[in-house]
Amino acid sequence: MNYRAVKGMNDILPDEMVRWHHLEREFRVVAERHGYGEVRTPIIESTALFTRSIGEATDIVEKEMYSFERHGEALTVRPEGTASAVRAYVEHHIHQKEPVTRWYYLGPMFRGERPARGRYRQFHQLGCELFGDAGSVCDAEMIDMLHGLFMRLGISDLEIVINSLGGADTRPRYRQIIVDHLEPRKARLSEDSIRRLSSNPLRILDSKDERDIAALEGLPSIIEVLTQDDREHFDRLCSQLDRLGTPYRVDPTLVRGLDYYTRTLFELRSQAGQVGAQNALGGGGRYDNLVQQMGGPSTPAIGFALGVERILLAMDVAELASPPLVVIAPIGPQAASEALLMARELRDHGICVELDGRGGASTSLKAMLRRANARGARVCLVLGQEELESQKVQLKDLAARSQVLVAREELMHRLLDVLQQPMMTGGAA
Protein backbone atom coordinates (compact mmCIF):
# COMPACT_ATOMS: atom_id res chain seq x y z
CA MET A 1 0.00 0.00 0.00
CA ASN A 2 1.56 3.22 -1.14
CA TYR A 3 -0.74 5.63 0.58
CA ARG A 4 -2.53 5.34 3.84
CA ALA A 5 -4.49 7.68 6.05
CA VAL A 6 -2.36 9.78 8.35
CA LYS A 7 -1.80 8.23 11.77
CA GLY A 8 -4.72 8.83 14.07
CA MET A 9 -7.02 9.93 11.25
CA ASN A 10 -9.70 7.63 9.91
CA ASP A 11 -11.95 7.07 6.96
CA ILE A 12 -15.56 6.59 7.90
CA LEU A 13 -17.13 4.24 5.40
CA PRO A 14 -20.83 4.16 4.50
CA ASP A 15 -21.63 1.12 6.65
CA GLU A 16 -20.45 2.95 9.71
CA MET A 17 -21.90 6.27 8.62
CA VAL A 18 -25.38 5.00 9.40
CA ARG A 19 -24.53 5.20 13.09
CA TRP A 20 -22.93 8.60 12.71
CA HIS A 21 -26.02 9.98 11.03
CA HIS A 22 -28.22 8.54 13.71
CA LEU A 23 -26.21 10.24 16.42
CA GLU A 24 -26.01 13.55 14.57
CA ARG A 25 -29.73 13.49 13.87
CA GLU A 26 -30.62 12.84 17.49
CA PHE A 27 -28.27 15.59 18.62
CA ARG A 28 -29.74 18.11 16.18
CA VAL A 29 -33.28 17.25 17.19
CA VAL A 30 -32.53 17.67 20.88
CA ALA A 31 -30.49 20.86 20.42
CA GLU A 32 -33.07 22.50 18.18
CA ARG A 33 -35.81 21.52 20.57
CA HIS A 34 -33.93 23.52 23.19
CA GLY A 35 -33.70 26.57 20.97
CA TYR A 36 -30.19 26.11 19.65
CA GLY A 37 -29.28 27.02 16.08
CA GLU A 38 -26.39 25.56 14.14
CA VAL A 39 -23.23 27.59 13.65
CA ARG A 40 -20.38 26.63 11.36
CA THR A 41 -17.04 28.25 11.84
CA PRO A 42 -13.79 27.70 9.95
CA ILE A 43 -11.67 24.74 10.88
CA ILE A 44 -8.55 26.88 10.76
CA GLU A 45 -8.12 29.88 13.03
CA SER A 46 -5.30 32.11 14.21
CA THR A 47 -3.06 30.22 16.57
CA ALA A 48 -3.40 33.04 19.08
CA LEU A 49 -7.13 32.42 19.39
CA PHE A 50 -6.47 29.01 20.91
CA THR A 51 -3.45 29.84 22.99
CA ARG A 52 -5.30 32.71 24.63
CA SER A 53 -8.58 30.96 25.25
CA ILE A 54 -7.49 27.44 26.10
CA GLY A 55 -4.47 28.55 28.09
CA GLU A 56 -0.77 28.69 27.34
CA ALA A 57 0.15 26.04 29.87
CA THR A 58 -2.42 23.43 28.90
CA ASP A 59 -1.41 20.18 27.25
CA ILE A 60 -3.43 21.03 24.20
CA VAL A 61 -1.61 24.26 23.53
CA GLU A 62 1.78 23.08 24.66
CA LYS A 63 2.10 20.00 22.53
CA GLU A 64 -1.01 18.89 20.71
CA MET A 65 -1.98 21.57 18.24
CA TYR A 66 -1.56 21.28 14.50
CA SER A 67 -0.06 24.67 13.89
CA PHE A 68 1.63 26.03 10.82
CA GLU A 69 2.57 29.24 9.18
CA ARG A 70 1.23 30.43 5.89
CA HIS A 71 2.02 33.76 4.24
CA GLY A 72 3.33 35.00 7.54
CA GLU A 73 0.18 34.08 9.47
CA ALA A 74 0.36 31.73 12.43
CA LEU A 75 -2.54 29.33 11.97
CA THR A 76 -3.90 26.28 13.77
CA VAL A 77 -6.36 23.57 12.87
CA ARG A 78 -8.89 23.76 15.67
CA PRO A 79 -8.36 21.47 18.65
CA GLU A 80 -11.81 22.28 20.10
CA GLY A 81 -14.88 24.28 19.25
CA THR A 82 -15.53 26.84 21.94
CA ALA A 83 -12.79 29.27 21.00
CA SER A 84 -14.14 29.64 17.48
CA ALA A 85 -17.70 30.05 18.67
CA VAL A 86 -16.66 32.79 21.05
CA ARG A 87 -14.65 34.48 18.33
CA ALA A 88 -17.63 34.41 15.97
CA TYR A 89 -19.94 35.64 18.71
CA VAL A 90 -17.70 38.62 19.35
CA GLU A 91 -16.83 39.26 15.71
CA HIS A 92 -20.45 39.48 14.60
CA HIS A 93 -21.54 41.58 17.60
CA ILE A 94 -24.18 39.01 18.40
CA HIS A 95 -24.68 40.47 21.87
CA GLN A 96 -26.13 43.60 20.29
CA LYS A 97 -28.68 41.60 18.35
CA GLU A 98 -30.08 39.44 21.12
CA PRO A 99 -29.65 39.12 24.86
CA VAL A 100 -29.25 35.36 24.89
CA THR A 101 -27.71 33.23 22.16
CA ARG A 102 -27.82 29.46 21.78
CA TRP A 103 -25.55 27.85 19.22
CA TYR A 104 -24.72 24.27 18.40
CA TYR A 105 -22.02 22.88 16.16
CA LEU A 106 -20.59 19.61 15.01
CA GLY A 107 -17.46 18.74 13.16
CA PRO A 108 -13.89 17.56 13.22
CA MET A 109 -11.27 18.67 15.73
CA PHE A 110 -7.55 17.96 15.69
CA ARG A 111 -5.11 17.17 18.44
CA GLY A 112 -1.73 15.53 18.02
CA GLU A 113 -2.09 13.01 20.82
CA ARG A 114 -1.05 9.42 20.69
CA PRO A 115 -4.03 7.61 19.24
CA ALA A 116 -5.86 4.84 21.08
CA ARG A 117 -9.31 3.37 21.11
CA GLY A 118 -11.81 6.23 21.21
CA ARG A 119 -9.04 8.78 20.85
CA TYR A 120 -7.86 10.00 17.50
CA ARG A 121 -5.92 12.89 16.07
CA GLN A 122 -8.87 13.87 13.97
CA PHE A 123 -11.92 13.35 16.09
CA HIS A 124 -15.41 14.76 16.01
CA GLN A 125 -17.38 16.74 18.48
CA LEU A 126 -20.94 17.81 18.98
CA GLY A 127 -21.28 20.88 21.09
CA CYS A 128 -23.50 23.68 22.36
CA GLU A 129 -22.70 27.15 23.60
CA LEU A 130 -25.09 29.44 25.40
CA PHE A 131 -24.16 33.12 25.70
CA GLY A 132 -25.67 35.87 27.80
CA ASP A 133 -27.25 34.16 30.78
CA ALA A 134 -25.44 33.66 34.06
CA GLY A 135 -28.24 31.86 35.84
CA SER A 136 -27.91 28.35 37.17
CA VAL A 137 -31.10 27.53 35.27
CA CYS A 138 -28.97 27.40 32.13
CA ASP A 139 -26.58 24.98 33.76
CA ALA A 140 -29.41 22.77 34.94
CA GLU A 141 -31.20 22.89 31.63
CA MET A 142 -28.05 22.05 29.70
CA ILE A 143 -27.17 19.11 31.91
CA ASP A 144 -30.72 17.88 31.71
CA MET A 145 -30.64 18.23 27.94
CA LEU A 146 -27.54 16.06 27.81
CA HIS A 147 -29.15 13.53 30.06
CA GLY A 148 -32.14 13.42 27.75
CA LEU A 149 -29.94 13.07 24.68
CA PHE A 150 -28.04 10.14 26.14
CA MET A 151 -31.24 8.43 27.15
CA ARG A 152 -32.46 8.73 23.57
CA LEU A 153 -29.20 7.23 22.42
CA GLY A 154 -29.66 4.25 24.67
CA ILE A 155 -26.66 4.89 26.89
CA SER A 156 -28.10 3.69 30.13
CA ASP A 157 -25.10 3.58 32.44
CA LEU A 158 -24.49 7.30 31.99
CA GLU A 159 -22.85 9.03 34.91
CA ILE A 160 -23.05 12.80 35.23
CA VAL A 161 -20.38 14.32 37.42
CA ILE A 162 -20.49 17.96 38.43
CA ASN A 163 -18.29 20.35 40.32
CA SER A 164 -17.73 24.05 40.70
CA LEU A 165 -14.47 25.83 40.11
CA GLY A 166 -15.78 29.11 41.42
CA GLY A 167 -15.09 32.49 39.88
CA ALA A 168 -11.92 33.79 38.37
CA ASP A 169 -10.39 34.39 41.78
CA THR A 170 -11.21 30.98 43.23
CA ARG A 171 -8.95 28.92 41.08
CA PRO A 172 -5.70 30.71 41.91
CA ARG A 173 -6.77 30.84 45.53
CA TYR A 174 -7.51 27.12 45.67
CA ARG A 175 -4.38 26.39 43.74
CA GLN A 176 -2.46 28.11 46.49
CA ILE A 177 -4.30 26.11 49.12
CA ILE A 178 -3.29 22.91 47.36
CA VAL A 179 0.33 24.00 47.10
CA ASP A 180 0.40 25.06 50.75
CA HIS A 181 -1.10 21.74 51.73
CA LEU A 182 1.15 19.56 49.62
CA GLU A 183 4.45 21.38 49.77
CA PRO A 184 5.34 19.97 53.22
CA ARG A 185 4.35 16.48 52.02
CA LYS A 186 6.05 16.78 48.69
CA ALA A 187 8.38 13.89 49.38
CA ARG A 188 5.49 11.48 49.62
CA LEU A 189 3.90 12.40 46.29
CA SER A 190 4.19 10.44 43.05
CA GLU A 191 6.82 11.62 40.59
CA ASP A 192 4.18 12.98 38.25
CA SER A 193 2.50 14.93 40.98
CA ILE A 194 5.75 16.48 42.19
CA ARG A 195 6.09 17.85 38.71
CA ARG A 196 2.43 18.91 38.65
CA LEU A 197 2.83 20.72 41.95
CA SER A 198 4.60 23.48 40.12
CA SER A 199 2.96 23.16 36.72
CA ASN A 200 -0.68 22.32 37.36
CA PRO A 201 -1.51 21.54 41.01
CA LEU A 202 -5.25 21.16 40.34
CA ARG A 203 -4.46 18.10 38.24
CA ILE A 204 -3.15 16.28 41.29
CA LEU A 205 -6.73 16.02 42.47
CA ASP A 206 -7.59 13.36 39.92
CA SER A 207 -4.48 11.32 40.40
CA LYS A 208 -5.21 7.67 41.03
CA ASP A 209 -1.88 7.10 42.72
CA GLU A 210 -2.27 5.86 46.31
CA ARG A 211 0.50 8.14 47.53
CA ASP A 212 -1.19 11.22 46.13
CA ILE A 213 -4.55 10.25 47.52
CA ALA A 214 -2.97 9.84 50.95
CA ALA A 215 -1.17 13.17 50.71
CA LEU A 216 -4.39 14.95 49.79
CA GLU A 217 -5.97 13.79 53.04
CA GLY A 218 -7.31 16.76 55.00
CA LEU A 219 -7.32 19.16 52.07
CA PRO A 220 -10.56 21.16 51.97
CA SER A 221 -12.54 20.54 48.77
CA ILE A 222 -12.87 23.37 46.30
CA ILE A 223 -16.56 23.61 47.08
CA GLU A 224 -15.72 24.45 50.67
CA VAL A 225 -13.64 27.44 49.64
CA LEU A 226 -16.09 28.95 47.14
CA THR A 227 -17.26 32.51 47.65
CA GLN A 228 -20.80 32.84 48.84
CA ASP A 229 -22.10 33.81 45.39
CA ASP A 230 -20.39 30.88 43.73
CA ARG A 231 -21.61 28.56 46.44
CA GLU A 232 -25.18 29.75 45.99
CA HIS A 233 -24.97 29.27 42.26
CA PHE A 234 -23.82 25.70 42.74
CA ASP A 235 -26.41 24.93 45.40
CA ARG A 236 -29.16 26.28 43.18
CA LEU A 237 -27.96 24.13 40.32
CA CYS A 238 -28.04 21.05 42.51
CA SER A 239 -31.54 21.73 43.76
CA GLN A 240 -32.75 22.43 40.23
CA LEU A 241 -31.32 19.14 39.05
CA ASP A 242 -32.94 17.44 42.01
CA ARG A 243 -36.25 19.00 41.07
CA LEU A 244 -35.84 17.74 37.50
CA GLY A 245 -34.90 14.32 38.74
CA THR A 246 -31.76 14.44 36.64
CA PRO A 247 -29.18 12.14 38.20
CA TYR A 248 -25.75 13.56 39.01
CA ARG A 249 -22.89 13.11 41.38
CA VAL A 250 -20.84 15.90 42.90
CA ASP A 251 -17.14 15.28 42.62
CA PRO A 252 -14.98 18.06 44.03
CA THR A 253 -11.91 16.60 42.34
CA LEU A 254 -13.30 17.07 38.85
CA VAL A 255 -11.00 19.39 36.95
CA ARG A 256 -10.90 19.78 33.21
CA GLY A 257 -8.09 20.54 30.86
CA LEU A 258 -9.07 23.98 29.69
CA ASP A 259 -8.22 27.16 31.54
CA TYR A 260 -11.32 29.16 30.73
CA TYR A 261 -13.82 27.36 32.95
CA THR A 262 -15.48 29.13 35.85
CA ARG A 263 -18.11 27.97 38.28
CA THR A 264 -20.02 24.93 37.00
CA LEU A 265 -18.07 22.10 35.49
CA PHE A 266 -19.49 18.78 34.36
CA GLU A 267 -18.47 15.59 32.69
CA LEU A 268 -20.40 12.67 31.22
CA ARG A 269 -19.08 9.18 31.60
CA SER A 270 -20.05 5.68 30.62
CA GLN A 271 -18.37 2.34 30.96
CA ALA A 272 -20.25 0.87 28.00
CA GLY A 273 -18.03 -0.05 25.10
CA GLN A 274 -15.00 1.42 26.82
CA VAL A 275 -11.73 -0.13 27.69
CA GLY A 276 -9.81 1.10 30.68
CA ALA A 277 -9.99 4.61 32.00
CA GLN A 278 -11.09 6.30 28.83
CA ASN A 279 -14.68 6.73 29.93
CA ALA A 280 -15.41 10.42 29.35
CA LEU A 281 -17.97 10.91 26.61
CA GLY A 282 -18.01 14.65 26.92
CA GLY A 283 -18.04 17.54 29.26
CA GLY A 284 -18.34 21.23 29.62
CA GLY A 285 -18.89 24.07 31.94
CA ARG A 286 -19.29 27.76 32.47
CA TYR A 287 -16.83 30.23 31.06
CA ASP A 288 -18.14 33.54 32.30
CA ASN A 289 -14.96 35.49 31.58
CA LEU A 290 -13.92 34.13 28.24
CA VAL A 291 -16.00 36.37 25.97
CA GLN A 292 -14.62 39.47 27.60
CA GLN A 293 -11.15 38.02 27.65
CA MET A 294 -11.41 37.52 23.90
CA GLY A 295 -12.23 41.17 23.38
CA GLY A 296 -16.00 41.06 23.64
CA PRO A 297 -18.36 42.60 26.17
CA SER A 298 -18.62 40.99 29.58
CA THR A 299 -20.87 38.04 28.77
CA PRO A 300 -21.52 34.96 30.86
CA ALA A 301 -21.58 31.70 28.93
CA ILE A 302 -21.75 27.96 29.28
CA GLY A 303 -21.13 25.13 26.87
CA PHE A 304 -20.21 21.53 26.35
CA ALA A 305 -18.63 19.24 23.80
CA LEU A 306 -19.22 15.55 23.22
CA GLY A 307 -16.85 13.11 21.58
CA VAL A 308 -18.63 11.46 18.67
CA GLU A 309 -16.29 8.47 18.38
CA ARG A 310 -16.64 7.74 22.07
CA ILE A 311 -20.40 7.98 22.10
CA LEU A 312 -20.48 5.67 19.12
CA LEU A 313 -18.53 3.13 21.15
CA ALA A 314 -20.91 3.40 24.06
CA MET A 315 -24.05 3.52 21.95
CA ASP A 316 -25.67 0.16 21.56
CA VAL A 317 -27.89 0.64 18.57
CA ALA A 318 -29.61 -2.56 17.64
CA GLU A 319 -30.64 -2.24 14.05
CA LEU A 320 -31.24 1.15 12.56
CA ALA A 321 -34.20 1.14 10.27
CA SER A 322 -33.37 2.28 6.78
CA PRO A 323 -35.86 3.04 4.02
CA PRO A 324 -36.92 0.02 1.97
CA LEU A 325 -34.74 -0.63 -1.01
CA VAL A 326 -35.82 -1.78 -4.44
CA VAL A 327 -33.32 -3.50 -6.70
CA ILE A 328 -33.90 -3.68 -10.41
CA ALA A 329 -32.35 -6.67 -12.12
CA PRO A 330 -32.40 -6.35 -15.88
CA ILE A 331 -31.43 -9.22 -18.12
CA GLY A 332 -29.60 -8.12 -21.23
CA PRO A 333 -28.63 -4.70 -22.63
CA GLN A 334 -32.09 -3.82 -23.91
CA ALA A 335 -33.68 -4.50 -20.55
CA ALA A 336 -30.93 -2.52 -18.84
CA SER A 337 -31.79 0.56 -20.88
CA GLU A 338 -35.43 0.16 -20.02
CA ALA A 339 -34.53 -0.38 -16.36
CA LEU A 340 -32.74 2.94 -16.35
CA LEU A 341 -35.98 4.64 -17.22
CA MET A 342 -37.92 2.61 -14.70
CA ALA A 343 -35.44 3.41 -11.94
CA ARG A 344 -35.82 7.12 -12.51
CA GLU A 345 -39.56 6.89 -12.43
CA LEU A 346 -39.48 5.02 -9.12
CA ARG A 347 -37.06 7.48 -7.61
CA ASP A 348 -39.29 10.34 -8.64
CA HIS A 349 -41.87 8.72 -6.40
CA GLY A 350 -39.41 8.78 -3.49
CA ILE A 351 -38.40 5.15 -3.66
CA CYS A 352 -34.80 4.11 -3.04
CA VAL A 353 -33.68 2.20 -6.09
CA GLU A 354 -30.49 0.38 -6.87
CA LEU A 355 -30.15 -0.58 -10.48
CA ASP A 356 -27.97 -3.62 -10.96
CA GLY A 357 -26.34 -2.53 -14.18
CA ARG A 358 -24.30 -5.72 -14.34
CA GLY A 359 -27.39 -7.40 -15.75
CA GLY A 360 -26.87 -5.43 -18.93
CA ALA A 361 -23.75 -7.43 -19.59
CA SER A 362 -23.22 -11.03 -18.67
CA THR A 363 -24.06 -11.32 -15.00
CA SER A 364 -26.61 -13.97 -14.18
CA LEU A 365 -29.98 -13.25 -12.67
CA LYS A 366 -28.99 -15.52 -9.86
CA ALA A 367 -26.04 -13.32 -8.98
CA MET A 368 -28.20 -10.23 -9.04
CA LEU A 369 -30.80 -11.79 -6.78
CA ARG A 370 -28.19 -12.97 -4.40
CA ARG A 371 -26.81 -9.47 -4.29
CA ALA A 372 -30.27 -7.95 -3.79
CA ASN A 373 -30.83 -10.28 -0.90
CA ALA A 374 -27.47 -9.52 0.65
CA ARG A 375 -28.17 -5.79 0.36
CA GLY A 376 -31.32 -6.32 2.36
CA ALA A 377 -33.56 -5.13 -0.46
CA ARG A 378 -37.29 -5.35 0.11
CA VAL A 379 -38.20 -5.93 -3.49
CA CYS A 380 -36.45 -7.01 -6.64
CA LEU A 381 -37.86 -6.12 -10.04
CA VAL A 382 -36.85 -8.59 -12.72
CA LEU A 383 -36.93 -7.26 -16.24
CA GLY A 384 -36.02 -9.72 -18.97
CA GLN A 385 -36.72 -10.16 -22.65
CA GLU A 386 -40.14 -11.72 -22.04
CA GLU A 387 -41.24 -8.93 -19.73
CA LEU A 388 -39.90 -6.34 -22.15
CA GLU A 389 -42.00 -7.74 -24.98
CA SER A 390 -45.15 -8.04 -22.92
CA GLN A 391 -44.74 -4.64 -21.23
CA LYS A 392 -44.63 -6.32 -17.85
CA VAL A 393 -42.23 -6.76 -14.97
CA GLN A 394 -41.68 -9.44 -12.34
CA LEU A 395 -42.24 -7.95 -8.91
CA LYS A 396 -40.48 -10.10 -6.40
CA ASP A 397 -41.13 -9.69 -2.69
CA LEU A 398 -37.83 -10.86 -1.26
CA ALA A 399 -39.05 -11.24 2.30
CA ALA A 400 -42.25 -13.07 1.47
CA ARG A 401 -40.54 -15.13 -1.23
CA SER A 402 -43.38 -14.41 -3.58
CA GLN A 403 -43.42 -13.06 -7.08
CA VAL A 404 -46.09 -11.59 -9.33
CA LEU A 405 -46.03 -10.55 -12.94
CA VAL A 406 -47.45 -7.04 -13.19
CA ALA A 407 -48.14 -4.74 -16.10
CA ARG A 408 -45.83 -1.73 -16.42
CA GLU A 409 -48.65 0.76 -15.83
CA GLU A 410 -49.63 -1.04 -12.64
CA LEU A 411 -46.11 -1.29 -11.29
CA MET A 412 -46.00 1.86 -9.22
CA HIS A 413 -49.29 1.12 -7.58
CA ARG A 414 -48.43 -2.48 -6.76
CA LEU A 415 -44.92 -1.62 -5.64
CA LEU A 416 -46.01 1.10 -3.22
CA ASP A 417 -48.48 -1.41 -1.88
CA VAL A 418 -45.79 -3.95 -1.10
CA LEU A 419 -43.40 -1.39 0.34
CA GLN A 420 -46.02 -0.22 2.77
CA GLN A 421 -46.58 -3.67 4.18
CA PRO A 422 -44.62 -4.54 7.26
CA MET A 423 -41.71 -6.79 6.54
CA MET A 424 -42.99 -10.35 6.73
CA THR A 425 -40.77 -13.05 8.01
CA GLY A 426 -40.33 -15.32 5.08
CA GLY A 427 -40.86 -19.03 5.24
CA ALA A 428 -42.82 -19.02 8.48
CA ALA A 429 -45.85 -20.70 6.99
Added chain:
RNA sequence: GUGGCCGUAGCUCAGCCCGGUAGAGCACUGGAUUGUGGCUCCAGUCGUCGCGGGUUCAAAUCCCGUCGGUCACCCCA
Protein backbone atom coordinates in the same frame (compact mmCIF):
# COMPACT_ATOMS: atom_id res chain seq x y z
C1' G B 1 6.09 11.44 24.78
C1' U B 2 7.42 6.34 27.83
C1' G B 3 6.49 1.01 28.26
C1' G B 4 3.78 -3.93 26.98
C1' C B 5 1.24 -6.72 23.17
C1' C B 6 -0.22 -7.29 18.01
C1' G B 7 0.46 -6.82 12.32
C1' U B 8 -0.30 -13.60 7.59
C1' A B 9 -6.23 -13.70 1.78
C1' G B 10 -11.44 -8.48 1.30
C1' C B 11 -12.74 -9.85 6.98
C1' U B 12 -11.69 -12.95 11.64
C1' C B 13 -7.61 -15.68 12.66
C1' A B 14 -4.15 -20.48 12.77
C1' G B 15 1.02 -21.38 11.42
C1' C B 16 6.13 -18.52 14.53
C1' C B 17 8.21 -21.40 20.42
C1' C B 18 11.52 -25.89 17.56
C1' G B 19 13.63 -22.05 10.05
C1' G B 20 12.48 -26.41 4.98
C1' U B 21 7.33 -25.14 -1.43
C1' A B 22 1.63 -20.24 2.92
C1' G B 23 -3.56 -22.51 5.71
C1' A B 24 -8.92 -22.46 7.85
C1' G B 25 -13.66 -20.18 8.40
C1' C B 26 -16.46 -16.24 6.45
C1' A B 27 -16.94 -13.33 2.01
C1' C B 28 -16.60 -13.45 -3.42
C1' U B 29 -17.30 -16.23 -8.39
C1' G B 30 -19.28 -20.48 -10.91
C1' G B 31 -22.05 -25.10 -10.81
C1' A B 32 -26.01 -28.65 -8.78
C1' U B 33 -31.05 -25.04 -10.77
C1' U B 34 -30.31 -22.95 -19.89
C1' G B 35 -34.18 -16.39 -16.20
C1' U B 36 -34.98 -16.92 -9.64
C1' G B 37 -32.15 -14.98 -3.82
C1' G B 38 -31.89 -16.80 2.31
C1' C B 39 -30.47 -23.35 3.57
C1' U B 40 -27.38 -27.45 1.61
C1' C B 41 -23.53 -29.71 -1.42
C1' C B 42 -19.38 -29.30 -5.07
C1' A B 43 -15.58 -26.46 -7.41
C1' G B 44 -12.74 -22.06 -8.11
C1' U B 45 -10.33 -17.01 -7.43
C1' C B 46 -7.80 -14.21 -3.84
C1' G B 47 -1.29 -13.34 -0.46
C1' U B 48 4.96 -7.75 -1.78
C1' C B 49 3.25 -13.02 5.44
C1' G B 50 3.10 -4.30 7.36
C1' C B 51 7.87 -2.23 5.39
C1' G B 52 13.45 -2.15 5.33
C1' G B 53 17.86 -4.48 6.66
C1' G B 54 20.64 -8.63 8.99
C1' U B 55 21.77 -14.02 10.22
C1' U B 56 21.31 -18.62 7.22
C1' C B 57 22.19 -23.23 1.93
C1' A B 58 17.07 -21.75 3.26
C1' A B 59 13.16 -16.72 7.06
C1' A B 60 5.93 -15.80 7.88
C1' U B 61 9.16 -18.24 11.64
C1' C B 62 15.40 -15.91 14.56
C1' C B 63 17.82 -10.62 15.24
C1' C B 64 17.76 -5.12 14.50
C1' G B 65 15.25 -0.94 12.76
C1' U B 66 10.86 1.35 11.08
C1' C B 67 5.58 2.22 10.17
C1' G B 68 0.62 1.15 11.75
C1' G B 69 -2.86 -0.64 15.45
C1' U B 70 -3.96 -1.57 20.51
C1' C B 71 -3.43 -1.42 25.93
C1' A B 72 -1.32 1.02 30.31
C1' C B 73 0.85 5.69 31.80
C1' C B 74 0.16 10.88 30.51
C1' C B 75 -3.90 13.63 29.15
C1' C B 76 -8.58 14.21 27.45
C1' A B 77 -13.84 14.23 23.75
